[in-house]
Every structure is written in C-alpha cells, then in structure tokens.
Amino acid sequence: MLFGVLLLMDTDEALQCDQLFAAGLQDLVLLRGSAAYVDRESSYWAANNPLHPSCIVQPRNTEDVSRVIKVLAKANSLIALRSGGHTQWTGSNDIHNGITIDLGRMTTVTYNPQSKLASIQPGPRWGDVYEELLEYGVCVPGGRDGNVGIGGFLTGGGNSYYAGLYGWATDNVANFEVVLADGSVIDANPKSHSDLFRALKGGSGNFGIVTRFDMYTFPAHDVWGGIRAAVRGKGDELAQAMVDFTNNNKKNPEDAYIINYTFNPSSSSDALVAHVVVDTHGVVNAPAFEQILKIPVIMDDVKTRTMANMANSYLLPSDEQQVWFTLTFRNDVRVIKKAGLLHDELVEELKREMPAGNYTTQCLFQPVPTLFTEHSIQRGGNVLGLDNVKENALMWLITGSSETAEQQKIMREKLTTFYTTLDAYAKSLGLNIAWQYLNYVDQTQDPLKSYGQQNVDFICKVSKKYDPSQVFQSKVVSGWKISNVGT
Ligand SMILES: Cc1cc2nc3c(=O)[nH]c(=O)nc-3n(C[C@H](O)[C@H](O)[C@H](O)COP(=O)(O)OP(=O)(O)OC[C@H]3O[C@@H](n4cnc5c(N)ncnc54)[C@H](O)[C@@H]3O)c2cc1C
Structure with a gap:
C-alpha cells in the first residue's frame, strides 16, 4: 500500500523516500499529504519555516537515528535536521523536496x-x-x-x-x-x-x-520573576539600569534582566518598554533590581513561581512570519538609547506603511558579562569565541513578526535598515563587538x-x-x- 502511495509522488521524490522504505524504515516515514505529515509541518514555530519535504522521517530512538543516517548518507536527497523546529529563519530546520529528519518523537x-x-x-x-x-x-x-x-x-x-x-x-x-x-x-x-x-x-x-x-x-527553587511594562518615556532609565545591571551581574549572578522596546498595535497604540526581572533564588524584590523597581509601570506580572510556570507563562505566538537580526555591543547606554530611537522611527513607519493586520516588533537587550565566559572556561571551554571579548557586553535582538508574506517583505526591509544603521552607529563610536549569537541571527549573517x-x-x-x-x-x-x- 505504502509503495503504492510512493508511486503517486513525483518520481525523484519517490526515489528519495523509497530508500528509507527499502531499508525497512517505513514505520518512521511520514509521506507528503498524510495527516501526520501535515501535523508536523504545521508544528514549526515560524510560519516561514515549513518547506514541504518529500517525506519526514521520525526516529524513535538512537538506534533509529543510526539506521536512518546510514541510509540517507548514501542517498541523493538533501536533508534537513529538526529538533524543536523553533529556529525562525527559512531553511534552518526544514527542506523543500528533500527529507527532513525530525527528532520530535525522542522526548525522554x-x-x-x-x-x-x-x-x-x-x-x-x-x-x-x-x-x-x-x-x-x-x-x-x-x-x-x-x-x-x-x-x-x-x-x-x-x-x-x-x-x-x-x-x-x-x-x-x-x-x-x-x-x-x-x-x-x-x-x-x-x-x-x-x-x-x-x-x-x-x-x-x-x-x-x-x-x-x-x-x-x-x-530546583521557585524563582521570583516575570514581565513588567513601562511607557516609552521610561526607556532611558531602564536602559541605564541595564548597563548598571550588566556591570554588577557578578555580584548578583542569580539575577537576570532583559529590556525590550516593543510595539504591538493590536494591544496598544504606543511602543512600550517591557522588561523581564528574575531572581532565580526566589528572593522577592531582590536588591539587584532596586533601581528598576522604582520605575513606575503600567503592567506588572512579577511573582514567585516555578521555572516551569515562568517558561510556560510567556510563550511567544507561533504561526507568524518572522524576521530577526542580532548584534553585540560594548556595555554602553548610548547604543541602547539609539536603538530605542530607531525603534520609535520604525514604529512610525510601520504605522504608515504596513498593510492592515497584526504585527509585532521587539528590540531587546540582554547582558553578556565576562562572567558567562568565566563559567565556560571553568567547564572546559566552548567554541563561541566569547573568551576573546574581554569586557561586559550587551546582546541586541530585533524581531518583527507579521501575518503575511507581503508584510514580512516590508518588515525585512525595515529591520535590515534598522540593523545596518545601529551597526554603523556603534562602529562610529567604537562600541561594536564582532560576535553574533548563532541562535538569534538572520540567514544573511555569518555567526560561525x-x-x-x-x-x-x-x-x-x-x-x-x-x-x-x-x-x-x-x-x-x-x-x-x-x-x-x-x-
Ligand atoms: C520564541 C523563542 C524564544 C527563544 N528563547 C531563547 C532563549 O531564551 N535563549 C536562547 O538562547 N535562545 C532562545 N531562542 C532561540 C533558540 O535557542 C533557537 O531557535 C534554537 O535553535 C531552538 O532549538 P531547536 O531545537 O528548536 O532547533 P531546530 O530549529 O529544531 O534546529 C535548528 C538547527 O539546529 C541544529 N540541531 C538541532 N537539533 C540538533 C541535534 N539534535 N544535533 C545536532 N544539531 C542539531 C541543526 O543544525 C538544525 O538545523 C528562542 C527562539 C524562539 C523562537
């Protein structure tokens, strides 16, 4: 029966998946058009990710992975590898007309x-x-x-x-x-x-x-943490707090802080400065956040909770077209303030030029203090190359999500300009750091x-x-x- 289905596919496609059948791996294969295939293709986080492979192969365990790769290493098809399928750029975890190895059944x-x-x-x-x-x-x-x-x-x-x-x-x-x-x-x-x-x-x-x-x-401890959101006017104070927090992170390593200039026209007509504070030891109003907690907010969801609750409370919506760029800077408030101003301009342009529909922007900064690298070195080192960065740094991420490919095109154009402008600004002041975080980059960047x-x-x-x-x-x-x- 399954071989019959294969015959209905384009000959080249059938040949590719056929090799998995010939090796007795048919129980692992999801054929294009089957309900299970459609389900997996619609389980990617970003709407621009599914590329419709000839078939998906889903190993159940290590032995299956070994059998699958032995077959596919000799086959003609190109292959994609996917675990969670959460990477946002097209081609990061799926393939058109090739075979996708989907590890989604290996959940132990x-x-x-x-x-x-x-x-x-x-x-x-x-x-x-x-x-x-x-x-x-x-x-x-x-x-x-x-x-x-x-x-x-x-x-x-x-x-x-x-x-x-x-x-x-x-x-x-x-x-x-x-x-x-x-x-x-x-x-x-x-x-x-x-x-x-x-x-x-x-x-x-x-x-x-x-x-x-x-x-x-x-x-495991309960953490004390969550999201707060302030009006845009509080951005400079929150930016300075980010620089101070990053410089002091070594004194308060149990704490984490992120700031996010964000715009979501479906919930607010203005940009906001959302920020995340977390004390992983569960200390309420942890001293590291003294300066931040004095800043008035219009939303506050910070509370004592498990890490699972914290992670599952803030799920970014899936099924949207995504564009992301990332850069790294020296820990200097001028870059954050500049990004905030560029975000204001972006919001005004999007209000004018974006076709109706839902879209969201996020312009985030998070600390990358030398402390992180000290831990890496203690644990035997890695290949990230951050040991070459001898000072506290800030990781910047801009994201734009939208509903349609047409909107995504506009978003890409705008965010490319944002990214190149911010990069040039930082370079002009000597505040740029060459490092790019692989898990946040756009496909046009070169993280390795x-x-x-x-x-x-x-x-x-x-x-x-x-x-x-x-x-x-x-x-x-x-x-x-x-x-x-x-x-
Ligand atoms: C909403 C959202 C929130 C995020 N939050 C964070 C965060 O808090 N911190 C952070 O650091 N990052 C975060 N990220 C980025 C995230 O780390 C990356 O998207 C990451 O790649 C997701 O892992 P995945 O298993 O889904 O990768 P996939 O998209 O499934 O795979 C991407 C690529 O990773 C490689 N890969 C995957 N699995 C394996 C494997 N088993 N063996 C070898 N190579 C493999 C392959 O090259 C594959 O092509 C976030 C992303 C999103 C969309």
Whole structure:
C-alpha cells in the first residue's frame, strides 16, 4: 500500500523516500499529504519555516537515528535536521523536496540521582523538561520560553535565566551522545572525544546528530520573576539600569534582566518598554533590581513561581512570519538609547506603511558579562569565541513578526535598515563587538565566522575528523555550516 502511495509522488521524490522504505524504515516515514505529515509541518514555530519535504522521517530512538543516517548518507536527497523546529529563519530546520529528519518523537527526560545528571533527548520542549525535572527537585539551565526546542538551543549556546550562575546552557552539558554520519554512536565528553565535546558547544549541526544531552543539574527553587511594562518615556532609565545591571551581574549572578522596546498595535497604540526581572533564588524584590523597581509601570506580572510556570507563562505566538537580526555591543547606554530611537522611527513607519493586520516588533537587550565566559572556561571551554571579548557586553535582538508574506517583505526591509544603521552607529563610536549569537541571527549573517578564525579552524578540523565524507556539510544542509563561512 505504502509503495503504492510512493508511486503517486513525483518520481525523484519517490526515489528519495523509497530508500528509507527499502531499508525497512517505513514505520518512521511520514509521506507528503498524510495527516501526520501535515501535523508536523504545521508544528514549526515560524510560519516561514515549513518547506514541504518529500517525506519526514521520525526516529524513535538512537538506534533509529543510526539506521536512518546510514541510509540517507548514501542517498541523493538533501536533508534537513529538526529538533524543536523553533529556529525562525527559512531553511534552518526544514527542506523543500528533500527529507527532513525530525527528532520530535525522542522526548525522554530522565534523572540519575547518583550522578545528578539529567538525560534529555532532543525532541521535548524546555517547558516539558522543567516540569519533568521538578518531579526530582532539580533543574537545568534551559530556554526562557517553554516552547523552545532542545537540540538547536544546546548546540548553539543557550542563554537562560541561570546564565549568571552557570554560564551558557551548552557549558552545562556533561556528555553528548552523538550519531555520526556512518551510523556509529559515540559519547563526547571531557574524557572521550573531547575535541568533539568542545566543538559541539556552539558548533551546532556540523558534526553529527546529538541524540542525548546529559546535563549537570542544580536543586530546583521557585524563582521570583516575570514581565513588567513601562511607557516609552521610561526607556532611558531602564536602559541605564541595564548597563548598571550588566556591570554588577557578578555580584548578583542569580539575577537576570532583559529590556525590550516593543510595539504591538493590536494591544496598544504606543511602543512600550517591557522588561523581564528574575531572581532565580526566589528572593522577592531582590536588591539587584532596586533601581528598576522604582520605575513606575503600567503592567506588572512579577511573582514567585516555578521555572516551569515562568517558561510556560510567556510563550511567544507561533504561526507568524518572522524576521530577526542580532548584534553585540560594548556595555554602553548610548547604543541602547539609539536603538530605542530607531525603534520609535520604525514604529512610525510601520504605522504608515504596513498593510492592515497584526504585527509585532521587539528590540531587546540582554547582558553578556565576562562572567558567562568565566563559567565556560571553568567547564572546559566552548567554541563561541566569547573568551576573546574581554569586557561586559550587551546582546541586541530585533524581531518583527507579521501575518503575511507581503508584510514580512516590508518588515525585512525595515529591520535590515534598522540593523545596518545601529551597526554603523556603534562602529562610529567604537562600541561594536564582532560576535553574533548563532541562535538569534538572520540567514544573511555569518555567526560561525564571528567565533574567530581559531574556532572556525577548530570546527573545520573536528568536522573533517568525525565526518570524513562531509555528509553534515553537503547533504544535511539545514542550519549553519562551517563550510559556508564567508572568507
Ligand atoms: C520564541 C523563542 C524564544 C527563544 N528563547 C531563547 C532563549 O531564551 N535563549 C536562547 O538562547 N535562545 C532562545 N531562542 C532561540 C533558540 O535557542 C533557537 O531557535 C534554537 O535553535 C531552538 O532549538 P531547536 O531545537 O528548536 O532547533 P531546530 O530549529 O529544531 O534546529 C535548528 C538547527 O539546529 C541544529 N540541531 C538541532 N537539533 C540538533 C541535534 N539534535 N544535533 C545536532 N544539531 C542539531 C541543526 O543544525 C538544525 O538545523 C528562542 C527562539 C524562539 C523562537
């Protein structure tokens, strides 16, 4: 019957998926047009992500991943890899007419009380992980939005509310179980395949498919945190608070702060300055926020809650067209204020030029103090290249979501101008830092290059060692590839 369905497909497409059937893997395959296929294609976070592969293959466990990659490494088709499917740019996690390996069935989360390690497969969402680990009274540094996926987040860095205490989430991985292109399954940790272990901490999908992340845990506490929102006029005070917070983060590593100039015409006719405050030890009105809490707000949702509740309370809406850009700056209030002014201009332009419909903008800053890198170094290092940044920095992210492809085109044009203007402004004052966060970039950016030549060379070397046929460069084409780094 299934072979009959294959015959109804375009011959080339059928040939690609046929090889999975011939290898006896038909139980894992979702064919185009089936209800399960439609369901998975509509489960991407961004509306611009689904690309309609010839078929989707959904391994249930590590052994399945090994069987699948052995077959696909020899097939003609191009391949995409997906864990949560949360990366926002088109081509990051799906493919048109190729085959998508979808790890969404691999959702097991376990905890070993002896080793105190949590073992997490790539397919659940952070909200699920927090809930499951809470049963054991432990937690790990993970996504701040409960719907974010595991595989991309942990191999790209992973900024969490716990970064001041434990650094990037990837630095909290004790062991990666990896399926290589030849189907072999290896463990990468400080003692075994230590080069791959380091390369996977920021090196994304360049080496193999991670099928299990063993993470260090810490005791779970309630956090005190949430979102507040102030009128636009309070932006400068909140911006100064961001600079001060970043410089003091080492004294208050349990605290996290984000500021966000945002506009959502369906809920307010003006831009607001939303901000997130979190004390991960659960201290109410934590002293690190003294300056911030004095600023009057029009909305305040800060309270004592579990990390799972915090993550699951703030889910950014899915099914919208997305455009994101990111940059990194020296910790200087002038850049934040400039971004706020550019955001004001953006809002006025969108009000005038955007066709009717729902759209939202967010212009966020978050701290990247040297403290994060101190944690990375203590935990054996990664390939992010932030050890080259010797001062406290700010990570900037602009996002524009809209309903239609026509609106997305306008949004892309506007955000490209915003990004290039802010970049030029920072450069003119010597406030730019070359680093780009891989998990936030637009497809026109070059995050791996921003890790620095030494890390690029190292990632290349490790990729050639563990993937001599370069399957994860030439066939598994989704995401950021070291072979595509610009010169
Ligand atoms: C609403 C929202 C909130 C976010 N919040 C945060 C946040 O708080 N902090 C933060 O740091 N980031 C955040 N992000 C960014 C997030 O880290 C990235 O989108 C991340 O890539 C999502 O992981 P994923 O598993 O869904 O990746 P996917 O989109 O499924 O995969 C993207 C790519 O990652 C690689 N990859 C995925 N899984 C594996 C694997 N198992 N083995 C090897 N390579 C793999 C592959 O190259 C793949 O093509 C957020 C994103 C969104 C949309």
